[in-house]
Amino acid sequence: MLILEISPLSGAGPVKLGSLRSEARESLLRAGFPLESSRRSLDYFCNASIQVECDPDDRVIFIGISASERFTATFQSLDVFSLSAEELFSLIANADNSGAHQFIASEYLFPNQILTLWDADEQYDRQGNESRPVWAQVGIGNESYAAAVAAIRGRV
Numbered sequence: 001m002l003i004l005e006i007s008p009l010s011g012a013g014p015v016k017l018g019s020l021r022s023e024a025r026e027s028l029l030r031a032g033f034p035l036e037s038s039r040r041s042l043d044y045f046c047n048a049s050i051q052v053e054c055d056p057d058d059r060v061i062f063i064g065i066s067a068s069e070r071f072t073a074t075f076q077s078l079d080v081f082s083l084s085a086e087e088l089f090s091l092i093a094n095a096d097n098s099g100a101h102q103f104i105a106s107e108y109l110f111p112n113q114i115l116t117l118w119d120a121d122e123q124y125d126r127q128g129n130e131s132r133p134v135w136a137q138v139g140i141g142n143e144s145y146a147a148a149v150a151a152i153r154g155r156v
Contacts, residue, residue: 002031002071004050006080008095008113008140012063012073015050017142021058028052032070046070051137055144064116064139067126073138085120085133092117105133109149114141 004013011017014027025035025043033045043052049071051064065073067081074080076095080088086103093101096110105120119136128134141149 004065004071004073005077006065006073006075006115006138006140008110008115009142010140011060012050012065012140013071015052015060015063017060017063017140019060021052021054021060024052024054024060051139053145059144060142061145061148062139062141064118064137066137067124067134075138080138081124081134082127083134085117085135088135088138089117089120109146111146114143114146115139116141 002013006012009017014031015024021043028045028050033050035043035045036048037044041054046068049066049068052060053062055061072079076091078091083091085105089103089108092110092113092115096112098110098112107119108117116139117135118139120133121136122130122133124136125132125134
């Protein structure tokens with residue numbers, strides 16, 4: 001089974017932040033995940049469990065990963081979807097080196113790693129038969145993505 005190691009500020013598996021959209025598509029195709037759909041700046045692979053977002057210059061700025069039976073997504077070599085939402089949150093918070101973090105189940109962005117967690121809920125616990133909250137998506141972005149998020153939050 002393919003392992004997609006989530007490396008903050010770098011990439012996830014074969015997809016690298018800052019690479020061209022065409023390069024990301026080719027990398028995922030070689031890994032066995034052809035492009036399944038595309039909508040404006042977003043590409044979807046592997047039943048939409050891999051989401052790649054690009055900027056206007058077609059450079060990858062965000063990679064989002066959801067649980068799949070076709071790969072294992074890891075952070076620091078641990079399967080992110082085998083950990084409870086709070087366990088993964090704590091692991092990432094300890095690696096962020098940006099001060100204290102308060103667990104929030106809806107969404108969270110760790111600023112130093114530009115790593116996002118989205119929607120902790122029991123329904124995403126595919127390995128534990130929906131017995132505990134697990135994150136729906138773990139994502140990483142680059143500085144452009146962080147700036148876009150900050151701009152959106154500034155308007156809210």
